[in-house]
Amino acid sequence: MVPSRGVLRPLGLSEVRITGGFWAQRQETNSRATLDHGREWMDKLGWTGNFTAEAGRGSAERRGREFSDSEVYKLIEAMSWETGRQADPARDAEIAELTAMIASAQAADGYLHTAFGRPGQRARYGDLAWGHELYCAGHLLQASVARARTSGDDALLNVARRVADHVCEEFGPSGRDAVCGHPEIEPGLVELFRATGEQRYLDQAALFVARRGRRTLPRHEFGWSYFSDDIAVREAKVLRGHAVRALYLAAGVVDLAVETGDDELLETVAAQFDRTLARRTYLTGGMGSRHLDEAFSDDFVLPADRAYSETCAGIAAIMVAWRLMLATGREHYADVIERILYNVVATAIGDDGRSFFYAHTLHQRSLTAVLPGDVEQLGFGGGPRAPWFEVSCCLANTARMLASLSTYVASVDDDGLRVHQYADADIDTALADGRRVGLRMRTGYPDEGTVGIEVTAAEPGPWTLALRLPSWAAGATVTVNGEPQQATGDRVVLRRDFAVGDRIVLALPMRPRFTRPDPRIDAVRGCVAVEQGPIVLCAESAGGALDLDSLRVDAGTDPAADGGVTVRGVAEELPERPWPYADAGPVGRRTTLDVPLVPYHRWARGGPSTMRVWLPTT
Numbered sequence: 001m002v003p004s005r006g007v008l009r010p011l012g013l014s015e016v017r018i019t020g021g022f023w024a025q026r027q028e029t030n031s032r033a034t035l036d037h038g039r040e041w042m043d044k045l046g047w048t049g050n051f052t053a054e055a056g057r058g059s060a061e062r063r064g065r066e067f068s069d070s071e072v073y074k075l076i077e078a079m080s081w082e083t084g085r086q087a088d089p090a091r092d093a094e095i096a097e098l099t100a101m102i103a104s105a106q107a108a109d110g111y112l113h114t115a116f117g118r119p120g121q122r123a124r125y126g127d128l129a130w131g132h133e134l135y136c137a138g139h140l141l142q143a144s145v146a147r148a149r150t151s152g153d154d155a156l157l158n159v160a161r162r163v164a165d166h167v168c169e170e171f172g173p174s175g176r177d178a179v180c181g182h183p184e185i186e187p188g189l190v191e192l193f194r195a196t197g198e199q200r201y202l203d204q205a206a207l208f209v210a211r212r213g214r215r216t217l218p219r220h221e222f223g224w225s226y227f228s229d230d231i232a233v234r235e236a237k238v239l240r241g242h243a244v245r246a247l248y249l250a251a252g253v254v255d256l257a258v259e260t261g262d263d264e265l266l267e268t269v270a271a272q273f274d275r276t277l278a279r280r281t282y283l284t285g286g287m288g289s290r291h292l293d294e295a296f297s298d299d300f301v302l303p304a305d306r307a308y309s310e311t312c313a314g315i316a317a318i319m320v321a322w323r324l325m326l327a328t329g330r331e332h333y334a335d336v337i338e339r340i341l342y343n344v345v346a347t348a349i350g351d352d353g354r355s356f357f358y359a360h361t362l363h364q365r366s367l368t369a370v371l372p373g374d375v376e377q378l379g380f381g382g383g384p385r386a387p388w389f390e391v392s393c394c395l396a397n398t399a400r401m402l403a404s405l406s407t408y409v410a411s412v413d414d415d416g417l418r419v420h421q422y423a424d425a426d427i428d429t430a431l432a433d434g435r436r437v438g439l440r441m442r443t444g445y446p447d448e449g450t451v452g453i454e455v456t457a458a459e460p461g462p463w464t465l466a467l468r469l470p471s472w473a474a475g476a477t478v479t480v481n482g483e484p485q486q487a488t489g490d491r492v493v494l495r496r497d498f499a500v501g502d503r504i505v506l507a508l509p510m511r512p513r514f515t516r517p518d519p520r521i522d523a524v525r526g527c528v529a530v531e532q533g534p535i536v537l538c539a540e541s542a543g544g545a546l547d548l549d550s551l552r553v554d555a556g557t558d559p560a561a562d563g564g565v566t567v568r569g570v571a572e573e574l575p576e577r578p579w580p581y582a583d584a585g586p587v588g589r590r591t592t593l594d595v596p597l598v599p600y601h602r603w604a605r606g607g608p609s610t611m612r613v614w615l616p617t618t
């Protein structure tokens, strides 16, 4: 994602590398297992094979849901970021093979979707609400740009250009006055415009955004809000409806506003996202609390045991937050990104890299089933990490996020360099004025709060190094070559004539802390959660040995952190009653105990367990 303007310039994979620690381990698993796992399942289920079908192949032979093409595209995008991260000739060959398959399925006029338009299939664009044709095209566009940027190979880009040209012909000013039920073509078109300079791709994105909210999609029981087609983008006050759709659209709108210089539109979508954060977001950064339609609910409807919080919605929220931060320079969006990374993205993928969560409950009451490794799951409203789901959008989405993660670590502004995320990383880039700068960052974060940064390249003259101060980090300290510096606000700003060997140490307070919900979130009123640094903790009962529903914690006693984190609490036996309502609550025998807490991202890794993030107080 390379916007042409904005307060911050993002860095490419060649400018920043994650070299060790929490995220390097996950990038390694992604590289070693998850990419191949995705490919194996997509081959097995026929999703890749759909592309090699001859033009005359009938619909009965096509396999998978309408959006399965997009999974192949997202996997190629993930593979492309991965080969940009570290060279891999075998993976390059695999991308070339997949590209050739995809190119072979493209119609002479540029149209490309394996579920529509062939003999025996539904007509092209005959089902804009549910067909996902433009959605799939959007993912192809993004994948093609990722491939071109990381390799210089433009074979997929040429396919994407023909798709985009076809879309512009079909849906241009004098074409169909319509939008796709699932936004995604919008950010794809803007990104292709950035990569190719082709103005009409940007114009087409603008047209799709202007058409959204006019209820051109058919009436549906979920309402037009499900498709973000209920209210014009410029009129809406908050994100609503299907969470991933709303967030992908918001990402595309930020892209459009940036490239067209439309600051009013930019502030409109920023306000929508800020309000969504303030009223419709889980503690983990997860979004979407309605299972029925995978949607945002009303303000403050955030029940822990019904959290949908799809992995893809988390990733889409990172996309929006990142775009808004680059455009506006507002550092608090990096806090949001960190929260989602550690509590949604890190939670999603199993230790083996071959299983994943689709939804992220914050309260698991009963033990989940152990899932066989060779069966795709049909339901995706919760449950344990599964090897595959019938709808497997989240796996490839997580894979592309992890492979490109280093690009979220830092950025360049007019004054110097900003560090947004703390990890073992090497940065080697150019400041806005062209001077070269290098940093080596080493840390035990998030297990420890000390971040050491050494300047490894610098040219004469002052510049600014800015380090994000997370919102929870009151009391953080910073030194440069041992001299204490001011550390307040949302970032430490260090301006000086840095020299090679200068050493900056940031110390973030990592005491576990109680967090209380807004009282309007009725579902968890009277509860507390415990956070440590960016990590949300949870109580987990392996095998269900402890009834977590009987637990109450003493929020007057600070959490302890000797070895692991514990909170003082009581377990109260709850008698069975014929009717769960009475003039007084049940009274059972109470046992005092220290409740061990674990990072939420670790839950259910040792087998089925019960779990809760929000804990009632005594």
Ligand SMILES: [Zn+2]
Residues within 6 Å of the ligand: 310, 311, 312, 313, 358, 392, 393, 394, 395, 397
């Ligand atoms: Zn998903």
